[in-house]
Amino acid sequence: MPILDVNDPNQVDHPSKLEIDIDHAGRKMVIFSGIARPEWEITDDTHLYQETFIVNLRYTVLVVDQATITVGLASIGNNDTDFQFALNTAKLCVDDTSQELMLSVDCSLMGDWSTLNRFGYQIVATVTTQITGITGSIRWKKDIFDPSALSQGEIAQLFLIAANREEIIPPPPEGGFGTVNYIPLAYGTASTLTHDKNDFIVQYNIPGAPYNQPLVVTVQVGPLFRPTAGSPMAGQIAGPSPLILTVADPGVSGVDFRVGVLVLK
């Protein structure tokens, strides 16, 4: 079953989510919308093909109380042959390991050629969740960069913060180096700017990272961070790496970073 990730714009176009407080903490109404991009193509107008596409909504829940799911065809094509396009059923499921909410859509397709490129979805659900989070700080020496004149919105854009799955690509058999890929699973936001005697400090929070899997936090320095000299880079200086969130222990704090500059002379 192909899985489409809302964090990948090539798999889900403009996904959006609203969280609404309802009766008590831990219960929320959540609305998910987007246009999924299965890009499914077949070349046979004599047989009806079936496929199930999963959309990983990247939202962790403990329980789904109620849900209404609506899907509709958004992009279809055929080359002047017999055809059929169908979204047959749509349902929600929760990943047993990560507790992430998934949309499962059974599709049918026939034609020579036929494409079912996209479908729109909207889910309105009430769920029981809990506050999860990875928190920490990012600091840098005052003489590297002074952000005092930045607005709160600009502070939030100084860094791209993510909790990632680490994927290690081994070196090729003929020799060379292996590589590490980081697949972002949840994104964080920087908030308050403070300072001490030597450093500027921003706090960050990554909500909604998946459970029960190793996560590596990365901080990329954005273009709004303009050092007086050199190229800025962030490295982790405290806290676990990788870290694992569980239902029993859903939060990790003190995952701290420091920004330095690389100056070539």
Add this chain to the structure above:
Amino acid sequence: MACSPVTPFLPQVTRIPIQGPAPYNTLVSVAAVGWAPLTVPTGVGQLFTQTFTFPTLFKLAGFDQRVPPVFEHSTTAWLDGVAPAESSMFQYSVNSILGAGFDPLQGVYYISGEIGLNMPKMPTAFCTPACWYWISMTVVSYVLVYEPPPPPPPPPGGKEAGIRSLPPIGVRGQLDMPGQLPALSGRGELVGTTNNYPLSVVPQMSSTSFAPGPALRSYPGRYTFKS
């Protein structure tokens, strides 16, 4: 089967009071159907895309032109119907919801997106000088906003009691909205231009539809557009 029609006075926009998150106090559910007739000249490339702006029936209560609305939205769209002009290869798409926002004049909520069309490979004489297609789509959106509470009703027997007791007439709810959107049919229209050719804009025909006013097509800017 007996069925009593529901004729609300207000436009068919659902407002749900919520507790939060701050600063929001209202979740708005709005849906609309748009119809785009596309006149596509023949002999031009294969892929034909255009952006659209889709006004909805939702007008922010308490809208102040001096204050950009604060909001969040969750929006999607899908095809309702398509029509080729001839038997041929086709591809029809709602490619993307690009974002949503409020027009800066009246505070009407709109949605922007992109539709796509793949043209026939072999246009016939029927298609000369142009092929005719249409795409109909449903756009559904939930919006988090803050709206001030409505004024309290007048006291019984007061000066305004007679006005209040008038039977609901659906069109009344639309008269103060820009563009006189065709509310009762639930139909909007697409406005925009193609990449090369003006989009033919034909209002959805129904007994309660109106042609959009000029202001709706000429918004100089967009407030708080969000992708």
